[in-house]
Amino acid sequence: MLTLKQLDKTFGAGTASAHHALCGIDLTLQDGEFVTVIGSNGAGKSTLFGAVSGSFFVDRGRIVLDGEDITYLPEHKRAKRIARIFQDPMRGTAPDLTLEENVALAYARAGGHLFAPALPRKKRAFFREQLARLDMGLEDRMKTRIGLLSGGQRQAVTLLMATINTPRVLLLDEHTAALDPVVAERVLHITQDIVAENHITTMMVTHNIGAALSLGTRTIMLERGRIVLDLSGETRDRLDVPGLLALYREACGAELDNDRMLLSH
Numbered sequence: 005m006l007t008l009k010q011l012d013k014t015f016g017a018g019t020a021s022a023h024h025a026l027c028g029i030d031l032t033l034q035d036g037e038f039v040t041v042i043g044s045n046g047a048g049k050s051t052l053f054g055a056v057s058g059s060f061f062v063d064r065g066r067i068v069l070d071g072e073d074i075t076y077l078p079e080h081k082r083a084k085r086i087a088r089i090f091q092d093p094m095r096g097t098a099p100d101l102t103l104e105e106n107v108a109l110a111y112a113r114a115g116g117h118l119f120a121p122a123l124p125r126k127k128r129a130f131f132r133e134q135l136a137r138l139d140m141g142l143e144d145r146m147k148t149r150i151g152l153l154s155g156g157q158r159q160a161v162t163l164l165m166a167t168i169n170t171p172r173v174l175l176l177d178e179h180t181a182a183l184d185p186v187v188a189e190r191v192l193h194i195t196q197d198i199v200a201e202n203h204i205t206t207m208m209v210t211h212n213i214g215a216a217l218s219l220g221t222r223t224i225m226l227e228r229g230r231i232v233l234d235l236s237g238e239t240r241d242r243l244d245v246p247g248l249l250a251l252y253r254e255a256c257g258a259e260l261d262n263d264r265m266l267l268s269h
């Protein structure tokens with residue numbers, strides 16, 4: 005279980021450009037829960053992920069994972085349990101290393117090691133099987149430099165690498181936004197399968213409202229560093245995009261300001 009209690013973060017505190025990016029975030033995620041996260045531009049979605057993954061420490065509040073207080077645990081020590089994938093497919097892999105070398109690195113990192121020994125044969129075979137499931141022909145390209153793969157292929161590999169040692173929490177920060185729609189759809193399918201099979205507690209930021217309402221079992225909406233909507237069960241099941249926008253208007257007294265979100269449904 006992941007619990008966030010009263011998280012607060014101000015960037016540039018004490019300066020003229022101070023920005024209160026997280027304002028008392030309270031959120032509990034059950035094991036294996038898949039939550040989609042939406043919100044207008046600058047609402048604090050990436051900041052929330054940064055707080056959970058440890059890119060910075062929060063100013064106030066507590067982050068508790070499986071009963072352990074990890075609020076001040078450095079990022080590299082959380083990495084074994086909390087994986088994060090970004091929008092940029094180039095970010096999660098080393099372009100000059102082969103697919104196999106990247107996988108070896110991911111294993112090493114997940115095990116808390118600095119150096120990557122050669123991949124044990126069993127693990128190699130397992131990863132090859134996983135690659136075959138992607139149906140992108142990558143299982144026969146273990147010796148190919150990652151930099152030669154397409155964005156979609158790289159993002160799919162990044163997803164496999166991030167979940168190689170089954171993290172407790174997976175943070176997906178618009179991880180399909182830079183892919184063409186067909187590839188994005190496929191990567192989303194793979195995401196759902198991996199998350200469900202491994203029972204990984206997952207939060208996924210998306211600007212696609214339709215995807216936000218159809219994937220996972222819960223949707224939260226952020227606005228100015230606060231959770232303004234937390235939708236699940238029948239309420240969420242019955243909701244369509246206009247319905248969500250109306251709820252937003254009711255909660256915030258304004259129209260949603262996110263062009264990408266409004267254009268993508």
Ligand SMILES: Nc1ncnc2c1ncn2[C@@H]1O[C@H](COP(=O)(O)OP(=O)(O)OP(=O)(O)O)[C@@H](O)[C@H]1O
Binds near residue numbers: 015016043046050052
């Ligand atoms: N390191 C930082 N220093 C100063 N301000 C920051 C920093 N990171 C984020 N912010 C500010 O905090 C606010 C929240 O940013 P964040 O990236 O979390 O928003 P977001 O909801 O992910 O937005 P988007 O959908 O546009 O990516 C923004 O106003 C942003 O400019």
